[in-house]
Each structure stands twice: as structure tokens, then as C-alpha cells.
Amino acid sequence: MAPERFHSVSLLEDKCRGCTNCIKRCPTEAIRVREGKARINAERCIDCGECIRTCDNHAKVAVTDSIERLRDFRATIALPAPSLYGQFDQRVAGDVRRIYRDVMGALLALGFDAVYDVAYAADIASFITRTHIESGATEKPCISSACPAVVRLVQVRFPSLISHLLPVDPPIQIAGKLAKRIYASRSGIDTRDIGAFFITPCAAKMRWVREHINPGGETYVDGAISVAGIYGDLLKNMGAGESGPSSLSDTASGLGVGWGASGGENRAVGLENYLVVDGIHNVIAVFEEIEMGRLASVNFIEAQACTGGCVGGPLMVKNPFVGRVNIRRLAVGMREASPFNEQEESHIMGLYRAGFFETREDLQPVAAFKLDEDMSKAIAKMGQLEKVLEDLPGLDCGSCGSPHCRALAEDIVQGLAVETDCVFKLREQVKKLAEELFYLAQKDPSAMSKPDKTGQGQ
């Protein structure tokens, strides 16, 4: 049996009222409501956070690392997501660059020893992505692998598109790799004693971090701390100090910062013939088009699970539209051009050619929708499923705790539900029972029956 995966999205049972709102929004049909509580199927869940946004009872949460984990390391580095800058309003034009510096300073005041700006790593990722796509090594349309919820969606629902995912490191990984390397060489501390923590806008990145912890080898990102969890402290510490000497990266360009909102990655990659899609259900619609062969002429697809991009992440504080404007203002206020000179570009190219920025992940399909591992059993179950489905009302109301009638039919065939979980089937059964009871109530015991005219008992 495959080991249970870590999932950041979790249920607070006592808060769940079994309302079934989340089951309908889940893009991978990973949630059922049984015995009055939501249940998450770990194989199907992609940690997109759609259920966190949907649940008005706040019963769905993202589990992230606590700031206390900084104590586990001799030295710690903060890796702020580009979208973090969108959480701070810039009231006047002069604020723009100050916000950037203040955020860095506020992270240091929180207890980190240094900061490596993930927006700068995004500048590197943009350069590598463009180079890689132009090399023609990946099937077109090439799909960005920067959003881990999208990557997992491909594995779970669109396995035929795995070959379209770009095999280049996302900015979080580039930042972790470079940050630890630089800090170790400056301080003499072993990389294993340096903890790098991503400041995360989402559950998906938290899962990504846990999946990339390598107990037998080198780990580049050791934990993820939620933006919402430290937002109050960051606000308090804004302007607390300069990040200058403790900053491990150069200043990002406006293009790198722009990755924080939808469209920014594409602007930074700078290729013609692209497509930008955000919101997990829109991403699904585009992936269905690719599967039908309709987007073969597109070079690059920037796909993000959250509406508005990472500024719309479920662990963000600001409204995504406000966050997006903030990111744009900051990006424009900084220079929207590559920050690298020729020498730096050739250094990055050297690392790229040596495979330093290549993801080592062997992405495999996740068989979360298979009815059975055994093909003949799966075919038999499919026949049963169709039969069960014919008998269901087809209203897709979700009252049974499954997202639609077909999902309930599947659950019945898999032994996870019964027909009477459908309220209409239950009513039918109750009606039948009531009729039988009524008939029996009318019937006299044969010993008491009066003879009719023919002499027979009634």
C-alpha cells in the first residue's frame, strides 16, 4: 500500500456541520459527507484550498509550520513569496520601494537571520523557463509547474498532460537552493543546520515543502509559515530595520515581483503566443481543451489554482483584487526588465546546463479515479455503476453527501455508500414500506375473516 501523503488541507470536525457546500466546489471530487461530517480522500485532494474558501463554518484549514520551528536550526532564512508584497497597501507613489524593504526588515525582526527574496528567484526562473521552452525539449503547450496544486491536478485528473509540465525548478526551490548555499559560504554553518522557511500564501506550497524534505539527502526548503499566521507581527514590525546586510539575494526586478499575481509569470517569461489562466475550475476547462488537441499552437500556459494568482491564495489576508493592484504598483515602481547583465546570464546558463535548476521529480499519474487495479474487475464495476446510476434520480443535488449522482453510484459500487443515502431513493423505500404496512393493517387474520357469498373467506 502506498504511504499516506501529507496534506495541508484538514478538517476541524467539531466545526463541520455537514452542510455539503464544499463537496460541490472540490475540483477533484475528493470530499464526501458521511455521518454528518466532511471526509477528504487523500489520494484525490490537490490542496488547492477551494474548500477552505467555500466553508462558511471555517471547518477547513491549512496546516502549516509554526514560527517556533525556527528554534530547530542554528540559523534561519525567510523566503518571502512575491505575493506577500501585495498584502501591504502603498498609499503614495514613494511608498513603493519602501514597502519592499520594510517587508524584508519585518521578517528579520520576526527572528530570521537572513532573507532571500523569492521574487529574485522568480527572475532566474523566468530566464530559465524561456530558455527551456525555446529549446523545444518539452511538448507544447508547455505548462508552468510553479503552482503545486496545478501540478497535482495534472497527475490526478489529466495524466496525459504530464509531458507538458516544464521540468524546471519553481522559484521556491531555486530560492532555497541558492539561499542555503550563500548563507553556508558566508557563515561557515553546515547547510543541514540552516533552516529555510517559505512564507506561504497557500496549502499547496505547504504540501510541496513537506514532499521535498529529503531525509537522506539535501533539503532546500525546510518549512512553510502561513502569511495569515504572521501578518499581524509583520505589520507591527514594518519599518523595524533594513534588510541590507542580511539580504542574501540581489533586489528583484518588477518582473520577478509580478509573479505574485496572475499574468506576472508570463510577462516575465516574455514569450509570444501564451495563455494565462487562473482559478482551478478555469484551469480544468483549459486542460480539457489541451486534451482535445485544440491548443497545440500555444507556447506557454501560465496556470494558477487561485483566482488572481497567488495573491488569491487561501492563506492571504487582503482581498485578491486589492493584492493584485498592490503587486502591479510595486512591479511598475521597480524596474520591469531583467535584472541580469550578460555575465550573470551566462552564469545562470552554466548552472542550467549543469542541471542545477532541473526538477528531479519523476511525476507519475495518480490513479485516484480507477474503479479497480484489475482491469477486468474495473470493467465489471463500470457496468454495475451504470446500472446503479440509471436508477438514481439524476438531480445531482448532493444531499447524499456525494457531489453528484454519478459519484454516489461510484461510491455504492465501491462499497462506500448505499442506495438509500439518496433522499429520493430513501423516500421511495419508505413509501413502499408504508404501503405494505397499510395493506397489512387492513388485513384480518384468516381465523377472523368472514365468508363471502361464494363461501370463501375474505
Ligand code: SF4
Ligand atoms: S462546507 Fe464542508 S467542511 Fe464546511 S461545514 Fe459544510 S460540509 Fe463541513
Ligand code: SF4
Ligand atoms: S496559485 Fe499560488 S497561492 Fe494558489 S495554490 Fe497555486 S501556488 Fe498556491
